[in-house]
Amino acid sequence: MAIPFADRLNNVETSAIRELFKLLGKPGIISFAGGFPDSALFDVDGIREASLAALAQEPGAALQYGATEGYGPLREQIAAFMNGKGAAVAPEQLIVTTGSQQALDLLGKTLIGPGDKVIVEGPTFLATIQCFRLYGADLISAPLDEEGVDVDRLERLIVEHRPKFVYLIPTFGNPSGRMLGLARRRRILELAVQHKTIVVEDDPYGDLYFGEAPPPSLLALSPSVPGSADLLVHCGSLSKVLSPGLRVGWMVAPAELLAKATMCKQFSDANTSTFAQAVAGQYLKSGRMPETLAHVRRVYAERARAMADALRQELGQAVSFVEPQGGLFIWARLTGMDGGPTDGAAFSKRAVEQGVAFVPGAPFFASHPDHATFRMSFATVGVDKIQEGVARLLKALH
Amino acid sequence: MAIPFADRLNNVETSAIRELFKLLGKPGIISFAGGFPDSALFDVDGIREASLAALAQEPGAALQYGATEGYGPLREQIAAFMNGKGAAVAPEQLIVTTGSQQALDLLGKTLIGPGDKVIVEGPTFLATIQCFRLYGADLISAPLDEEGVDVDRLERLIVEHRPKFVYLIPTFGNPSGRMLGLARRRRILELAVQHKTIVVEDDPYGDLYFGEAPPPSLLALSPSVPGSADLLVHCGSLSKVLSPGLRVGWMVAPAELLAKATMCKQFSDANTSTFAQAVAGQYLKSGRMPETLAHVRRVYAERARAMADALRQELGQAVSFVEPQGGLFIWARLTGMDGGPTDGAAFSKRAVEQGVAFVPGAPFFASHPDHATFRMSFATVGVDKIQEGVARLLKALH
Numbered sequence: 122m123a124i125p126f127a128d129r130l131n132n133v134e135t136s137a138i139r140e141l142f143k144l145l146g147k148p149g150i151i152s153f154a155g156g157f158p159d160s161a162l163f164d165v166d167g168i169r170e171a172s173l174a175a176l177a178q179e180p181g182a183a184l185q186y187g188a189t190e191g192y193g194p195l196r197e198q199i200a201a202f203m204n205g206k207g208a209a210v211a212p213e214q215l216i217v218t219t220g221s222q223q224a225l226d227l228l229g230k231t232l233i234g235p236g237d238k239v240i241v242e243g244p245t246f247l248a249t250i251q252c253f254r255l256y257g258a259d260l261i262s263a264p265l266d267e268e269g270v271d272v273d274r275l276e277r278l279i280v281e282h283r284p285k286f287v288y289l290i291p292t293f294g295n296p297s298g299r300m301l302g303l304a305r306r307r308r309i310l311e312l313a314v315q316h317k318t319i320v321v322e323d324d325p326y327g328d329l330y331f332g333e334a335p336p337p338s339l340l341a342l343s344p345s346v347p348g349s350a351d352l353l354v355h356c357g358s359l360s361k362v363l364s365p366g367l368r369v370g371w372m373v374a375p376a377e378l379l380a381k382a383t384m385c386k387q388f389s390d391a392n393t394s395t396f397a398q399a400v401a402g403q404y405l406k407s408g409r410m411p412e413t414l415a416h417v418r419r420v421y422a423e424r425a426r427a428m429a430d431a432l433r434q435e436l437g438q439a440v441s442f443v444e445p446q447g448g449l450f451i452w453a454r455l456t457g458m459d460g461g462p463t464d465g466a467a468f469s470k471r472a473v474e475q476g477v478a479f480v481p482g483a484p485f486f487a488s489h490p491d492h493a494t495f496r497m498s499f500a501t502v503g504v505d506k507i508q509e510g511v512a513r514l515l516k517a518l519h
Numbered sequence: 520m521a522i523p524f525a526d527r528l529n530n531v532e533t534s535a536i537r538e539l540f541k542l543l544g545k546p547g548i549i550s551f552a553g554g555f556p557d558s559a560l561f562d563v564d565g566i567r568e569a570s571l572a573a574l575a576q577e578p579g580a581a582l583q584y585g586a587t588e589g590y591g592p593l594r595e596q597i598a599a600f601m602n603g604k605g606a607a608v609a610p611e612q613l614i615v616t617t618g619s620q621q622a623l624d625l626l627g628k629t630l631i632g633p634g635d636k637v638i639v640e641g642p643t644f645l646a647t648i649q650c651f652r653l654y655g656a657d658l659i660s661a662p663l664d665e666e667g668v669d670v671d672r673l674e675r676l677i678v679e680h681r682p683k684f685v686y687l688i689p690t691f692g693n694p695s696g697r698m699l700g701l702a703r704r705r706r707i708l709e710l711a712v713q714h715k716t717i718v719v720e721d722d723p724y725g726d727l728y729f730g731e732a733p734p735p736s737l738l739a740l741s742p743s744v745p746g747s748a749d750l751l752v753h754c755g756s757l758s759k760v761l762s763p764g765l766r767v768g769w770m771v772a773p774a775e776l777l778a779k780a781t782m783c784k785q786f787s788d789a790n791t792s793t794f795a796q797a798v799a800g801q802y803l804k805s806g807r808m809p810e811t812l813a814h815v816r817r818v819y820a821e822r823a824r825a826m827a828d829a830l831r832q833e834l835g836q837a838v839s840f841v842e843p844q845g846g847l848f849i850w851a852r853l854t855g856m857d858g859g860p861t862d863g864a865a866f867s868k869r870a871v872e873q874g875v876a877f878v879p880g881a882p883f884f885a886s887h888p889d890h891a892t893f894r895m896s897f898a899t900v901g902v903d904k905i906q907e908g909v910a911r912l913l914k915a916l917h
Contacts, residue, residue: 122715122749124776125683127632127654133782160579168582168794172570181558184566184762219617219766219788226787230653234525252786255628256525285523317520351520364582366793368617378522384531388650389624390617394792395764396566 151510183399191217195402221370244485260487269301293448331422431511549908581797589615593800619768642883658885667699691846729820829909
């Protein structure tokens with residue numbers, strides 16, 4: 122019997138990237154294709170201590186069902202963590218989500234109906250595209266330049282499409298790695314108020330800066346733009362800085378939206394693993410986070426620089442990119458100069474043959490894909506292998 | 520600005536039960552209202568050992584993103600656990616879900632479109648009703664008798680409504696506590712084949728039997744009814760037997776449905792907490808589960824008997840119920856005899872005034888509520904308090 126699937130499944134397809142990942146089992150391949158942090162950087166000792174503390178101090182609560190909104194002690198720790206980054210958030214203004222992926226799902230469930238317009242960056246996070254399309258979203262891409270989303274074009278798109286909301290990754294976005302400037306951040310909050318448009322700030326990478334800290338988040342800036350806090354959603358996560366395996370993210374949102382998202386979460390997974398939440402809460406309380414952040418920033422900064430240097434040296438004018446100031450990714454573009462290739466997907470296939478993998482860029486566009494683009498992660502590969510991998514890229518180029 | 524919520528939110532409302540729970544903070548109240556297992560029964564030592572083992576043996580994997588389908592070692596342990604209960608399941612035939620609540624959500628997302636019919640038991644699990652309605656389901660209630668769902672009436676409803684699927688909790692269901700007989704189980708599998716209808720078996724309570732083991736699950740029986748395995752979904756969970764805070768459930772389903780559910784899960788929460796999965800996997804591997812199960816069965820059996828005895832002795836003919844052979848609940852009905860009350864909601868309000876809480880039954884019906892019903896959990900209250908609580912009920916009766 123054919124299973125009578127719901128129509129919404131027709132809106133998405135198994136991604137081209139998944140197919141590529143099947144090739145990565147090839148022995149000896151150097152992979153820049155992943156989107157993961159480096160598991161060698163996880164603070165296993167700290168998480169062990171936190172687990173033991175949770176089971177010693179709060180075993181009944183840590184192993185029981187918990188409030189759908191999130192485990193109280195963790196909400197307090199997250200609020201303190203956000204306060205430390207200049208965002209004045211109270212524990213009751215956030216809910217804990219099963220990774221920030223679930224925050225996206227709850228936004229889709231609460232806000233998106235079939236045919237509703239949503240503006241995203243072009244390119245944007247692949248799982249955002251698929252998640253919103255499952256709820257029937259008609260996605261509009263706002264173009265980026267070196268400094269992040271082009272706010273003038275964004276405003277025109279808002280006026281033209283009257284979207285349910287605008288979704289942005291302003292800081293070291295996946296895949297673009299771009300950092301939105303301070304003036305543009307203020308302007309986006311003003312646009313939200315002026316056009317009565319909800320803005321979603323997804324911020325899993327903001328803590329991973331390599332030099333100076335990035336400009337304040339939209340959330341931290343929102344008190345300075347009257348009315349914008351009522352239209353702003355902020356998603357955060359411990360996945361990129363501590364451990365994705367805990368699946369601890371959070372969402373700050375206006376009270377009415379937070380209440381509906383909580384109701385939807387109740388029927389999605391009841392609550393995020395209380396055990397994982399208790400462990401995360403104990404970890405944040407332990408005071409180890411600043412040192413952990415300093416460590417991962419140092420390592421990723423070194424790898425980012427190595428990859429950028431190698432790309433410039435080996436590939437020269439065949440590739441253009443903005444050197445990232447944080448995050449996990451270099452977003453690059455084939456220029457076609459000197460007779461080089463111009464198609465990211467074809468280039469990625471030849472690269473796998475040469476023993477190096479990365480992800481073509483076209484699938485990251487909800488519309489109007491730039492086929493010359495591709496994404497390289499420097500996160501999980503040591504400096505020597507980065508240099509070797511880029512040298513292999515050069516072979517794939519010709 | 521009014522937030523432009525999606526229309527699907529109009530299908531659900533904040534439950535009457537949530538309002539009741541706000542009253543439970545009253546000092547000295549004895550609560551039979553919850554749906555939780557007793558946290559005093561959690562095997563904290565075993566979970567500590569499992570956590571240490573996971574962090575010692577597999578720290579990189581346990582703290583990293585994992586396959587959306589579930590963490591390999593846990594899938595193997597769950598398959599072995601199911602095999603031990605007579606269901607021949609291979610690891611790749613199941614996916615791990617964030618509690619079995621997420622399995623329900625994934626079924627809704629993959630199968631239910633606006634206006635689609637789904638048959639549930641009347642009464643059924645409250646969060647199932649709300650979860651499916653969020654996807655636009657039109658729910659039809661199939662009535663229960665002492666032995667579980669009435670299969671003749673169920674067949675007529677299947678023929679009349681041609682549902683997307685039939686959702687059942689055949690063993691010690693929440694709230695009914697009923698145990699579906701063996702002959703009826705076979706008949707349901709035959710109905711699935713005959714009418715080409717998907718049947719979902721939700722089975723979080725099947726391990727919590729008090730005397731003899733219940734009849735085999737629909738999943739365990741399905742090989743004996745040709746064709747039925749292709750139409751059967753089975754949801755399991757560690758929440759009621761080990762710890763709800765781990766949020767580890769699973770779903771067994773036909774391959775095509777499992778693939779679509781996995782795709783939807785990828786955009787819902789990427790994967791269930793890998794750390795919680797690794798801990799659950801180590802726990803199952805440790806061999807402590809049989810003793811843990813024996814312990815919780817013994818304690819809940821004693822409490823169930825105490826509550827049933829007290830109800831018969833104190834409330835006599837004013838209340839009727841089927842004494843449960845497993846699970847966490849007694850589902851009772853006000854008979855109105857001897858001038859007693861007939862409305863569960865009014866009775867529950869008077870009971871709270873007398874210092875005892877339970878949940879009125881009407882919200883558990885997707886349609887045609889029986890207002891005389893109510894649900895009492897014996898899971899988290901010791902025998903003395905059960906007797907005292909039921910004595911207070913008697914005061915509320917008159």
